[in-house]
Amino acid sequence: MALIDTINPLLTTGWAKGDAGWSLKDYEARGGYKQLRRVLESRMSQDDLIAEVKKSVLRGRGGAGFPTGLKWSFMPKAAPVKYVVCNTDEGEPGTFKDRDLMRFDPHSVIEGMIIAGYAVGAKAGYNYIHGEIFEAYQRFEEALDQARAAGYLGDNILGSGFSFDLFAHHGWGAYICGEETGLLESIEGKKGQPRYKPPFPANFGLYGKPTTINNTETFAAIPFILGMGGEAYLNLGKPNNGGTKLFSVSGHVNRPGNFEVPMGTPFAKLLEMAGGMRGGRKLKAVIPGGSSAPVLPANVIMDCTMDYDSIAKAGSMLGSGAVIVMDETVCMVKALERLSYFYYEESCGQCTPCREGSGWLYRVVHRIEHGEGRPEDLDLLNRVTDNMMGKTICALADAAAFPVRSFIKHFQSEFEYHIENKKCLVDPEVQRMGSGFFKAGNV
Amino acid sequence: MNNDYEKLSPEALRRIDREVAKYPADQTQSAVMAALVIAQDEKGWLPKETIAAVANYLGMAPMAAYEVASFYNMYDLHPVGKYKITVCTNLPCALSGGVHAADYVKTKLGIDFNETTADGKFTLKEGECMGACGDAPVMLVNNKRMCSFMLPDEIDKLLAECK
Numbered sequence: 154m155a156l157i158d159t160i161n162p163l164l165t166t167g168w169a170k171g172d173a174g175w176s177l178k179d180y181e182a183r184g185g186y187k188q189l190r191r192v193l194e195s196r197m198s199q200d201d202l203i204a205e206v207k208k209s210v211l212r213g214r215g216g217a218g219f220p221t222g223l224k225w226s227f228m229p230k231a232a233p234v235k236y237v238v239c240n241t242d243e244g245e246p247g248t249f250k251d252r253d254l255m256r257f258d259p260h261s262v263i264e265g266m267i268i269a270g271y272a273v274g275a276k277a278g279y280n281y282i283h284g285e286i287f288e289a290y291q292r293f294e295e296a297l298d299q300a301r302a303a304g305y306l307g308d309n310i311l312g313s314g315f316s317f318d319l320f321a322h323h324g325w326g327a328y329i330c331g332e333e334t335g336l337l338e339s340i341e342g343k344k345g346q347p348r349y350k351p352p353f354p355a356n357f358g359l360y361g362k363p364t365t366i367n368n369t370e371t372f373a374a375i376p377f378i379l380g381m382g383g384e385a386y387l388n389l390g391k392p393n394n395g396g397t398k399l400f401s402v403s404g405h406v407n408r409p410g411n412f413e414v415p416m417g418t419p420f421a422k423l424l425e426m427a428g429g430m431r432g433g434r435k436l437k438a439v440i441p442g443g444s445s446a447p448v449l450p451a452n453v454i455m456d457c458t459m460d461y462d463s464i465a466k467a468g469s470m471l472g473s474g475a476v477i478v479m480d481e482t483v484c485m486v487k488a489l490e491r492l493s494y495f496y497y498e499e500s501c502g503q504c505t506p507c508r509e510g511s512g513w514l515y516r517v518v519h520r521i522e523h524g525e526g527r528p529e530d531l532d533l534l535n536r537v538t539d540n541m542m543g544k545t546i547c548a549l550a551d552a553a554a555f556p557v558r559s560f561i562k563h564f565q566s567e568f569e570y571h572i573e574n575k576k577c578l579v580d581p582e583v584q585r586m587g588s589g590f591f592k593a594g595n596v
Numbered sequence: 597m598n599n600d601y602e603k604l605s606p607e608a609l610r611r612i613d614r615e616v617a618k619y620p621a622d623q624t625q626s627a628v629m630a631a632l633v634i635a636q637d638e639k640g641w642l643p644k645e646t647i648a649a650v651a652n653y654l655g656m657a658p659m660a661a662y663e664v665a666s667f668y669n670m671y672d673l674h675p676v677g678k679y680k681i682t683v684c685t686n687l688p689c690a691l692s693g694g695v696h697a698a699d700y701v702k703t704k705l706g707i708d709f710n711e712t713t714a715d716g717k718f719t720l721k722e723g724e725c726m727g728a729c730g731d732a733p734v735m736l737v738n739n740k741r742m743c744s745f746m747l748p749d750e751i752d753k754l755l756a757e758c759k
């Protein structure tokens with residue numbers, strides 16, 4: 154189980170008992186479904202509900218940080234059939250918070266989705282769950298059964314006249330289905346290839362109907378926002394960066410895991426909560442928002458606070474809140490090679506700049522790593538990324554380009570050393586021991 | 597044998613029906629991903645005949661079902677060993693030994709990625725981020741069982757457990 158630690162726990166209040174606290178009665182005991190009940194019993198207007206979410210300045214937790222209330226307000230009022238879709242396809246390398254939400258507090262996501270359904274006038278919803286986390290999918294199915302049996306899902310919920318049902322759709326291994334329109338294609342039983350936009354899902358979504366799609370953590374925050382009020386939620390964080398956020402901290406720390414902290418918490422504090430650097434080694438670099446976000450060198454990230462604006466100002470993205478920590482045992486060329494391979498593998502192939510470009514990036518980084526780099530390769534890599542960014546159907550091409558550009562920008566001398574000397578700057582034995590896989594006397 | 601592959605058991609069909617019920621009545625194709633998983637669980641992998649049987653049952657073109665089966669990584673379009681072990685080697689895992697864990701399994705089993713041991717027991721695959729990077733190194737056994745913190749002792753234990 155991932156270790157957790159919090160300041161001002163909200164989303165993680167239910168996690169304290171780990172696998173033993175997820176069920177309906179536990180959730181109700183900690184105030185669960187109270188907000189749904191209040192919304193339905195007071196017949197809150199859809200506009201008031203959306204206004205409250207806007208006040209919280211909750212920004213989408215799936216990566217793009219789009220204001221949630223605003224997104225909900227785009228849904229056409231008159232359409233007879235609409236959908237709410239939850240994105241639990243968590244495949245962005247470094248991100249593992251939505252899996253824990255599914256395991257430890259699935260009902261908060263269900264309650265958030267029902268309330269969203271009420272707000273946008275949808276009668277059905279789907280939660281798309283990452284293929285590799287079968288146990289979490291099973292848990293969510295169980296939670297749905299509980300909610301249905303208790304009358305929170307189905308026809309005429311709590312006698313209010315409002316009906317909403319919710320189903321789980323299990324993915325089966327395709328990163329691109331995390332992109333919202335690829336995800337919709339996938340629910341429709343097709344290859345998960347992203348659609349041209351516009352039209353956006355709010356107008357043309359699942360089965361061509363207006364659809365609101367949000368990340369798991371975004372929905373989970375909704376009951377808490379209604380519980381404390383939008384303004385109080387906003388004030389937990391900092392202006393324009395409302396509330397708390399889950400950060401998945403991985404890599405070279407003593408206690409990898411999920412941590413919930415208020416937006417605006419210093420990075421240094423988060424690092425301390427994660428137990429500090431493994432073996433007391435020196436911090437080299439951090440990818441602050443999932444593998445698609447530009448890497449930041451140690452001195453830059455140490456001055457950042459963890460919120461959208463601070464990380465953007467430093468030249469990266471808060472993204473999904475996946476904080477990948479690298480110490481001095483890392484060869485940056487090898488690290489980039491792993492990421493470039495991933496994007497090359499996961500490009501869905503529809504757009505030539507992405508399909509061909511991601512292959513070029515991987516092959517050139519691979520040859521540098523393997524001592525076959527050429528002096529002109531760094532320019533070549535930058536040129537290839539120029540031809541990818543902003544020129545494709547979805548943002549995967551940009552996601553493949555950002556790591557390459559930022560690794561070269563901040564660690565150029567390490568790449569140059571590699572090309573010139575045909576080997577890593579960091580001693581291979583030091584790299585080998587850095588992972589912690591080999592203990593003294595082992596293997 | 598071939599005949600076997602063309603038919604799904606009544607139990608499998610019942611499970612597929614439950615998936616179909618999740619979607620609007622005119623959208624049975626939405627259940628194809630789940631139906632292919634159910635079929636793969638039953639046959640061990642997905643021969644063309646089985647994919648066609650799934651397509652026929654859902655009233656969709658076999659080619660459309662085949663497209664889905666070939667797009668998503670966890671469908672096995674070729675026979676695999678009794679235990680398919682997928683190791684995550686993406687960067688967050690690699691920082692905590694993901695690649696080393698894969699190398700360790702390769703040495704122990706004497707096979708490379710995408711190979712099966714001669715006794716047909718193990719197949720090794722390289723996986724991408726499984727959304728569990730805090731538990732690195734992580735491995736998936738037969739698509740559904742996630743194994744966390746797979747250091748040498750744990751890997752030995754897992755392999756010994758697979759009978």
Ligand SMILES: Cc1cc2nc3c(=O)[nH]c(=O)nc-3n(C[C@H](O)[C@H](O)[C@H](O)COP(=O)(O)O)c2cc1C
Binds near residue numbers: 217
């Ligand atoms: C290649 C790619 C992968 C993505 N993967 C995810 C993902 O795993 N989970 C997620 O919530 N959003 C992911 N997104 C973002 C979604 O497209 C979408 O913006 C998000 O689900 C909207 O929800 P939010 O506003 O609550 O963040 C991805 C986007 C791209 C381009």
Ligand code: SF4
Binds near residue numbers: 549
């Ligand atoms: S940018 Fe890449 S992943 Fe996105 S639609 Fe185009 S080819 Fe597919």
Ligand code: FES
Binds near residue numbers: 685686687694729732
């Ligand atoms: S990188 Fe291995 S599970 Fe995420």
